[in-house]
Structures are given as structure tokens and as C-alpha cells.
Amino acid sequence: MRCHSTSTFPTHPFLVVLIVIVAHLGIVHAQGGSRTFSTRPLRGVFRVAGPPQPALAVLQGNAVLPCDIRPPGPNDSAILVIWYKNDVTPIYSYDMRGKHSEQSSHWKDKEYLNERAYFSTVTEPAALNIDHVEERDEGEYRCRVDFTKSPTRNSRIHLTVVVPPHKPNIIDERGKTVPTVAGPYEEDGDMRLTCLVSGGRPEPTVLWWRGETLLESKDGPGEFPALRRNILVVSKLSRSDLHAVFTCQATNNNISQPLSASVAIEMHLRPLTVSILSSEHAPLSADRKYEIACMTAGSRPPAKLFWYLDGKRLDNFTVEVSQDGNTTTSTLTLKPTLLDHDKVLTCRAENSRVRDGVEEDTWKLNVWFVPILHLELGSNMNPDDIEEGDDVYFECKVLANPWPYKVVWRHNGNVIQNKAKDGVIVQQYDLALRNVSRSQAGNYTCIASNTEGDGYSNSVELKIMYKPICVSDQKRIYGVARHEDARIICQVEAYPPPDSFRWAFNNTEEMVDVPQARYKSSTRHTQSVLTYRPVTEMDYGTVLCWASNTAGQQKNACVFHIIPAGKPESPYNCTLTNQTTDSLSVACTAGFDGGQPQHFLLEVFDQHTGLLQANVTSRENAAASFTVRGLEPGKVLNMVLYAVNAKGRSDPTLLEGFTLKIAEKQTGSPVPFEITPLLGVLIGVVTALLLVTTTILGALKMRSDRKAGRPDDLPLKKVSAPTAEDLYDADDRNPDVVPTNKAVKW
Ligand SMILES: *[C@@H]1O[C@H](CO)[C@@H](O)[C@H](O)[C@H]1NC(C)=O
Ligand SMILES: *[C@@H]1O[C@H](CO)[C@@H](O)[C@H](O)[C@H]1NC(C)=O
Ligand SMILES: *[C@@H]1O[C@H](CO)[C@@H](O)[C@H](O)[C@H]1NC(C)=O
Ligand SMILES: *[C@@H]1O[C@H](CO)[C@@H](O)[C@H](O)[C@H]1NC(C)=O
Ligand SMILES: *[C@@H]1O[C@H](CO)[C@@H](O)[C@H](O)[C@H]1NC(C)=O
Ligand SMILES: *[C@@H]1O[C@H](CO)[C@@H](O)[C@H](O)[C@H]1NC(C)=O
Ligand SMILES: *[C@@H]1O[C@H](CO)[C@@H](O)[C@H](O)[C@H]1NC(C)=O
Ligand SMILES: *[C@@H]1O[C@H](CO)[C@@H](O)[C@H](O)[C@H]1NC(C)=O
Ligand SMILES: *[C@@H]1O[C@H](CO)[C@@H](O)[C@H](O)[C@H]1NC(C)=O
Ligand SMILES: *[C@@H]1O[C@H](CO)[C@@H](O)[C@H](O)[C@H]1NC(C)=O
Numbered sequence: 253m254r255c256h257s258t259s260t261f262p263t264h265p266f267l268v269v270l271i272v273i274v275a276h277l278g279i280v281h282a283q284g285g286s287r288t289f290s291t292r293p294l295r296g297v298f299r300v301a302g303p304p305q306p307a308l309a310v311l312q313g314n315a316v317l318p319c320d321i322r323p324p325g326p327n328d329s330a331i332l333v334i335w336y337k338n339d340v341t342p343i344y345s346y347d348m349r350g351k352h353s354e355q356s357s358h359w360k361d362k363e364y365l366n367e368r369a370y371f372s373t374v375t376e377p378a379a380l381n382i383d384h385v386e387e388r389d390e391g392e393y394r395c396r397v398d399f400t401k402s403p404t405r406n407s408r409i410h411l412t413v414v415v416p417p418h419k420p421n422i423i424d425e426r427g428k429t430v431p432t433v434a435g436p437y438e439e440d441g442d443m444r445l446t447c448l449v450s451g452g453r454p455e456p457t458v459l460w461w462r463g464e465t466l467l468e469s470k471d472g473p474g475e476f477p478a479l480r481r482n483i484l485v486v487s488k489l490s491r492s493d494l495h496a497v498f499t500c501q502a503t504n505n506n507i508s509q510p511l512s513a514s515v516a517i518e519m520h521l522r523p524l525t526v527s528i529l530s531s532e533h534a535p536l537s538a539d540r541k542y543e544i545a546c547m548t549a550g551s552r553p554p555a556k557l558f559w560y561l562d563g564k565r566l567d568n569f570t571v572e573v574s575q576d577g578n579t580t581t582s583t584l585t586l587k588p589t590l591l592d593h594d595k596v597l598t599c600r601a602e603n604s605r606v607r608d609g610v611e612e613d614t615w616k617l618n619v620w621f622v623p624i625l626h627l628e629l630g631s632n633m634n635p636d637d638i639e640e641g642d643d644v645y646f647e648c649k650v651l652a653n654p655w656p657y658k659v660v661w662r663h664n665g666n667v668i669q670n671k672a673k674d675g676v677i678v679q680q681y682d683l684a685l686r687n688v689s690r691s692q693a694g695n696y697t698c699i700a701s702n703t704e705g706d707g708y709s710n711s712v713e714l715k716i717m718y719k720p721i722c723v724s725d726q727k728r729i730y731g732v733a734r735h736e737d738a739r740i741i742c743q744v745e746a747y748p749p750p751d752s753f754r755w756a757f758n759n760t761e762e763m764v765d766v767p768q769a770r771y772k773s774s775t776r777h778t779q780s781v782l783t784y785r786p787v788t789e790m791d792y793g794t795v796l797c798w799a800s801n802t803a804g805q806q807k808n809a810c811v812f813h814i815i816p817a818g819k820p821e822s823p824y825n826c827t828l829t830n831q832t833t834d835s836l837s838v839a840c841t842a843g844f845d846g847g848q849p850q851h852f853l854l855e856v857f858d859q860h861t862g863l864l865q866a867n868v869t870s871r872e873n874a875a876a877s878f879t880v881r882g883l884e885p886g887k888v889l890n891m892v893l894y895a896v897n898a899k900g901r902s903d904p905t906l907l908e909g910f911t912l913k914i915a916e917k918q919t920g921s922p923v924p925f926e927i928t929p930l931l932g933v934l935i936g937v938v939t940a941l942l943l944v945t946t947t948i949l950g951a952l953k954m955r956s957d958r959k960a961g962r963p964d965d966l967p968l969k970k971v972s973a974p975t976a977e978d979l980y981d982a983d984d985r986n987p988d989v990v991p992t993n994k995a996v997k998w
Contacts, residue, residue: 304392304408310508311415315382318409319395321373324402332398333371335380337364338391344380346371387413414505417452417480420513422500434498435518438606442487443517446472447500449480456504458482461512462496494519494552523601523611524550526557530615535654537704538590538621546599548611549579555601555609557582561617562595590621593653623652623700623707629714639717639803640690643675646683648698648709656700656707664694690718693747720746720778720799722810731817731847731899732786740782742797742810750799753780756809759793766795784814792816818846820895822902823876833885833912839877840893840905848897852876859888859908886913 309315321330335344343361350357360369368383382389390413397405422430423446430445437443447469449458458480460467472481484498496517503510526548536542548555554573557580559566569584580601596614603609629635630645638644650656661668661683670678675686685692693716698709723743732738744750753773755766766782773780780799786792796809821843830837838854854876856866865887866880876893883889888910895902 304410307393307409307411308505308507309382309385309389309411309413310505311385311387311413313385313508315385315389315411315413317380317382317393317395317411318377319371319379319397319407320377320405321397322377323399324405328399328401330397330399332396333378334396334398335371336394336396339394344369344371346373385413387415389413414507415451415453416508417456417502417504417511418450419511420458420500420502421448422446422513422515423448430515432515433518434515436520436605437489437493437517438520439489439491439522441489442485443489443493445484445486445498445500445515447482447484447502447513449482449500449502449511451478452480452502452504453478454504456480456502459501459503460484461499461501467498489517489519491519491521491550493517494521519552520603520605520609521550521552522606522609523548523555523603526555526599526601526611527613528597528599528615533615533618535618535620536586536588538588538592538619541585541587544584544586544597545581546584546613547579547581548599548601551578551580551601551603551609553577553603553605554580555603555611556580558600558602559584560598560600561586561592563598588617588619590619590624590651590653592617593619593621618653620653620702620704622705623650623656623702625650625698625700625707625709627696627698627709627712629712635712635715637717638688638715641687642716644685644688644692644714646685646696646698646712648681648683648700650681650700650707652700652702652707654702654704656702658701660699660701662697662699663692688714688716690716690747692716715747717747717801717803719804720744720750720801720806722806722808726810728811729813729815729844729847730784731815731845731897732784733817733899734786734788734791736785736817738784738786738814740784740795740797740812740814741779742782742799742812743777743779744797744799744806744810746778746799746801746803746806748801748803749775749778750801751775752800754798754800755780755782756796756798757791757793758796759790761790763796786814786816815847817848817899819900820844820846820848820850820897820902822905823852823893823895824905826876826893826905826907828907828909829877830879831909831912833914834883835879835881836883836889836891836909836911837877837879838891838893838907838909839875842872842876843895843902845895846897846899848899850895850897852878853894853896853901854878854880855892856880856883857890857892859890865889883911885911887911 305318307315307317317335319333319335321333323329329348331347331349333346333348334342337343341361341364343364345359347357347359358371360366365382369380371380372378380393380395390411393409393411395407395409397407399405422434424430424434425444434443434445445460447458447460449456455478458469458471460469460482467484467486469482469484472483480502482500484500486493486498494517497514498517499512499514501510501512526546529545529547546557546559548557554577557569557571559569559582566584566586568586569582571580571582573580582599584599586597594616596616598612598614601611626649628647628649630647633645646661648659648661650659659680661678668676668678668683670676675684675688677684677686681698683696683698693714695711695713697711700707721744723745726741726743730738730740742753742755750773753771755771757764757766770784771780771782778799780797782795782797784795792814795812795814797812798806798809800806823840823842826838826840828836829839836856840852842850842852852870852872854866854868854870855864856868857863858865865883868878868880870876870878876895888908891907891909893905893907
């Protein structure tokens, strides 16, 4: 529309001149009018009531200058509107006289307003709109309206052009421009931000905002004209201020958008919490590998984690930082030893960027381990001077966590029971042995058990000194011929080993010490060997031996009997221990060996033919036992046994035996048949007859055999022999014993 009107505006210079003249006439007319209607003295070229109306426009914005064009009376209308700037220069006109041709004409000062202005009559009131307001647009404007009937009306408007300030600039404590992020600041620290605003007319107001909240701030001293300084101080910053946005706003009008600058706050934060994540700080087992986690939160930048054990730095751990950097987790690999018990494990979170940025959590380790034991003899005891009858104490020293629930004592591997009656007193960590005997010598250990396992102590050997005593199981009777050397061995038990031996000879008349040259003693083997040669009858008798050690001299001598050497006694108490089709086993008890080593012979004869079937030797000393193989089945056999030594062969001992028949051996399962009463009677009668016949025949045969006197016909007889001691206590002879030389007559 504006375009249209512009195009219809007369542009010819002549027309312009004409309009100006017409306008002038109008003024004259008006002057005449004022002279006619006004009572006020003439003062100037026109008359306007009151001060000018104010109007505001922002630089580069839009100015609206209102002008009432409504006629004051009826049947009247405005015909011409002219705008003057500063009362003199017409700058815009609007002519409505060609209205009937629908062609209202706008004219504007090309140089001054150009295309920026347009007078709009559609608004109420009508107004001159100016676009892209410039600073020079400020000033007083006059609007003159001419009506068809009414006198001309003038109205004055003062346009103020507001110049907005430049965009604020935020400066930090160090005087540096902050583009987007201020800081980092410390917790509890102060923040001081300065907002610098230049330009602006009228002088702008500078405000600080945090979000929607207006903050208190102070104006600082301005430097050169139109530079404003506004200082915001936030003291005692807290965690909640992290990433808070502070905005500085500068404004000098309520038309245009205020100009602002914003900064976000960056902060360095202390670690807030740190904790060792272990379930209830449970006990640890020694020498097992554990993974212990520690977590810290709240530090910015992320905290570093370190581990210490009693102040000593540990290195074996991993660190992981959460995605948001708020939490740091560390996992320590720890293999505690029992020495770490009661040590303090520390997890330390450190943020070196802040003051006091250290936070710690500690854990006093409870390390469980298998008991460690040390066994020793009571402190007042000399382990090398314990004799039979002494009292002995052991102490089991324990290092354990948790404390043992059980302590066991062992002697040579066998558990010791508390037997106060026998002087064995077991008390947890102490063992007392009253009136020790040599059987209590040996190795002692204590064993303590806790939940981690069984701990074994060292082994302590208890050595009990005792006087030598005779070894009970040794050869006591030596059969020696005259002018023959006998080696008599005297064996003793003793601790410590004997340091000397003494020998003596006792016959019926006297007792004499044997000169040292006659015997050799070996203290290592705790024995002494006497070489003895009987020359006369008087040299037979008893030889005695005593040993001595630091504990003293042997109380009861070892007694050896020297007898004239003779043939051994026959084996006796013989039994058939096994019988098969082709073998026989015989076992007998050996008789006295005549004082010399003996062995045994077994000769087996066929009873019928009298032929030698086998001839076997047994080298065993104590018992005569034989197994004869390769015999014919179903044979009745006579067996002859002898004991043999250097002096000769004993009297024979006779036995009868037989090998099983093949058929006998093969008797399978019996054929079952029914025994009728008649059959039963028959069997009874036949059996009775057979028995009688056999008995009679047997008796007859035995008698005839004895008369014949053949070796294979020897009667089967049990033969006993006297024991060695019987030889010397003839009165105390076993009544069962039949003297060997009378046992069997050939
Ligand atoms: C207005 O003018 C018209 C004719 O032009 C006339 O008829 C009318 O009466 C006038 N009204 C007044 C109030 O003068
Ligand atoms: C602008 O401020 C003036 C006074 O300062 C007031 O009269 C006017 O209503 C305000 N305009 C708006 C749009 O707030
Ligand atoms: C960091 O962790 C702490 C503790 O869990 C929590 O209170 C805080 O809100 C967290 N901060 C952030 C920024 O996630
Ligand atoms: C750390 O732990 C790993 C895995 O448990 C182990 O292999 C390594 O020897 C340990 N290093 C040190 C120095 O203890
Ligand atoms: C010591 O033990 C021995 C046997 O071992 C016994 O004969 C003696 O009476 C005991 N002495 C005491 C004081 O108990
Ligand atoms: C006791 O221990 C010692 C040394 O280990 C060993 O030589 C000795 O034979 C042990 N004694 C017994 C009775 O086991
Ligand atoms: C020596 O022998 C005689 C008679 O046999 C005996 O009475 C005496 O006790 C013996 N002496 C010793 C010390 O054994
Ligand atoms: C005879 O021998 C039997 C078994 O072989 C044995 O039990 C018994 O003690 C022996 N008798 C004698 C006096 O040796
Ligand atoms: C008897 O001797 C035979 C053959 O030597 C053997 O197989 C069998 O086991 C022996 N029986 C007994 C009870 O020793
Ligand atoms: C059996 O053998 C021994 C020697 O080994 C011999 O002295 C003995 O005469 C033999 N007996 C017979 C009957 O041949």
C-alpha cells in the first residue's frame, strides 16, 4: 500500500514548489484563524497546547509517532497532514484532497526519511511509523492537520532514541575474559566475577542472574565514559554451585531484548567418602590371596587411590574411574601373612588440586593362621641330665589366631592321655611327667588345632638316663668243650651307653673277676664279648657281667651258664600240620641245643618197604618244621627227626604219617539215599563187627611190630624235652617230660 502511495506522489519539482506554497498559505490561513479565534497573544507561527508528547524508539528499531486526524466537529474531515522535524523542516505530508479519486498522496523528505517512514491512517490514532531508527531521528516532531472546516490542529511529539549497550563482557578474578566456563573454584572458596558493559544511552542497568534469581551485586568504578562495571561476589561456594550458570544482563530500555553474557562454574571438589568394601571386615586366612575393593566418591577431578599397610605403600592394585568421574574404585590384591595380623590397611583417596583433599578409610586386619608351636622342656631342666624317677615338664608355646580349641600331645606318635594316677598330667599347653621311667623316653610333640588347621610343634627328644640292664632275650647257656673257646656275648640296655663292663666267674667255690684282657667291650653296640676257655672241670659254672654308665652300675648282673658241650636234645611236641596226596608238613618244638648251635634233620621211610623217601634239613634254630614234597599218594610213612649240633646228633623222635589217597581226595558230593529201618539195623551190625575185627587185628599187628624192631615200625609217640633251665633245676622237672635218652629205644 505504501509502495502504491509512494508511486503516486508528485515527483515533479514544480509540483513540490506548488505544494510548499499551498502549505504556506495554509499556515497564513491558520495564523489568520488563530488571530480570529484565539485569545492568546501571538507568539510564534503556530499554537500548540502543553509540552510535547514523549515517544521512545530503540536504535535500529521502530518509532511510532501518533497524530490525531479526527475532525473536531461533524461534517468535517482532515484534508492534509504535514510532519515537521524541529518545527521548521517539513519531512512528510499526507494529502487527502484527492480522496475521491481514491488516491491519497504521501510525500516524504527523501534525504531525511527516505523510505523509512510511512504515515498510517488505519491505526487509531493515526501514526507516523519510522523504521530503522537512527540516532539523528531523535528530536521534536510536529504534526499539523488541516480540516475542511475546522481550524488546523498542531500536536508535538518528542522522540527519544535509545541506544542499547554492547554485549556484556565477564571478567574473572585475574582480569581475564571468561568465555563460557569460570573457575575452577574450590569448595568454600569465593568467586568474584566482574561484568563490563560499554555503550548505551541512557546509561544501562547491569544485573546478575542465577537462573531466574536476581542476585545482589555492586557497581564498580567506571573507567571511561560509558563503561560500566558490576561486580558479583559469591562467597563460600558449595558443591551445589558446580555447573551453576551465572548471567550478566545489561539493559537500558524495556523495548528491546536485554543483552547478556553467561558463564558456568567449574569447581574442584574434595573426595566426599572413601570406604574399604569388605564384608564386615571379616578375618583373613594367612597366605591366601584376597581382592579388596575401595571406593571413593565426590572428588572432582577424580580422586587417586593409594593403599598402605602399616604406613608401607602397596603396589598391587588396579584403579577404575566411573564414567561420570564421580567415583573411583580400586581393587587391591593382598596375600596376608601371619605377620600382617593387627596391621592397619589404609585406603587413601587423594585430590591434589584442593586443599586437604585427602580422605582415608582404615581396616585393622585380623589374619587367621594355623597355630605355630614351639615345644621345649621346662626352663629349669637340663635335657642331658634326666634320670629315671625325675619329674619332667614340657611347655608348648603357641602363636595362633584364632586361639586353638584343642591341644594334643604325642609321644613317639601316640596320643598321650591324661593319667594323673600314673603321673602323666596333660594340661592344655603343659605336660608334666612325674617319676619318669625309661619307657617314657622318646620324641614328644604337641599339636594345636584351630579353624585354619593343625599346627605341629618341633619334636623334642626326651632322654632318660638309666643304669644298664640286661637285654632279656639273649643266649644264656653256652655249651663248651674243654680247651675250646666260647664267645660269650653280654648285651645290655642303657642310656647313656655303658662306658665300661665287668666280668666275673662264679663256680661253686669262688667268685673271681675276669681280667680285662679276656674280653672286648663295644659301648657303641652296648655289649661286651668274653672269650672263655674252660680248661678244667672247675671252669664250668656261671659267668656274670655288669655294665656301668654315668647313671651308675648295673644292679642285676647278666648271668651266663657255661656247661660242658653235648649233643642236643631231641625235638618234641611234634604235630602233622598238613597232609596231601604228595606232601606232609611236620612241626616240632626244638629241645635244648646242648650249648651249641643246632639244626634239624628229617628222614622219611615207607612203612612197607622201609625205603628212604626223603631226607630234609631245617636250618631254623628255634623250631624244627619241615615240609616234604614229591611223596607217593596213599603211603603210610615213618618219620625220624633229629637235632644236630657240633657235638653230634640227638636221639631220634619218631612220627607216623600217611599221604592221602587220590580217591580219598576226590570224594565229591555224597549220593543221597534213604535209610530204611531195616537197612539201618544191617549197617549197625556190620559196623560193629568191623570195629571188633579191626581192633583185634590192630593189637596183634602192633605186638608183632615191636618184636621186629624195624625203624619203620617205631611206635608213634609224643616226645617232650626239658627246657634249658630244667637242666639246672632238676627237682623242678616237668612231670610230663620223659628223659630224652630213655624216650625211644632202638
Ligand atoms: C451536513 O451536510 C449535509 C449536506 O452536505 C447536510 O444535509 C446536513 O444537514 C449537515 N449536517 C449538519 C449537522 O450540519
Ligand atoms: C516501559 O517503561 C515505561 C516507563 O518506564 C512504561 O510506562 C511502559 O509501560 C513500559 N512498557 C512496557 C511494554 O513495559
Ligand atoms: C557423587 O557421589 C556421591 C556419593 O555417592 C553423591 O552423593 C553425589 O551426588 C555424586 N555426585 C554426582 C555429580 O554424581
Ligand atoms: C600382584 O598380583 C598378581 C596377581 O595376583 C601377581 O601375579 C603378582 O605377582 C603380584 N605382584 C606383586 C608385586 O605382588
Ligand atoms: C616311681 O616309679 C617306680 C616304678 O616305675 C615306682 O616303683 C616308684 O615307687 C615310683 N616312685 C614314686 C615316688 O612314685
Ligand atoms: C626321635 O627323633 C630323632 C630325630 O628325629 C630320631 O633319630 C629318633 O629315632 C626318634 N626316636 C624315636 C623313639 O622315634
Ligand atoms: C656263686 O655261686 C654260688 C653257688 O652256686 C651262689 O651261692 C652264689 O650266690 C653265687 N654268687 C654270685 C655272686 O652269683
Ligand atoms: C606243643 O605244640 C603246640 C602247637 O604246636 C603248642 O601250642 C604247645 O605250646 C606246645 N607245647 C610245648 C610244651 O611246647
Ligand atoms: C597243605 O599243603 C598243600 C600243598 O603243599 C597246600 O596247598 C595247602 O594249602 C596246605 N594246607 C594248609 C592248611 O597249610
Ligand atoms: C640224611 O642226610 C644226612 C646228612 O644230610 C646224613 O647224615 C644221613 O645219614 C642221611 N640219612 C639217611 C638215612 O641216608
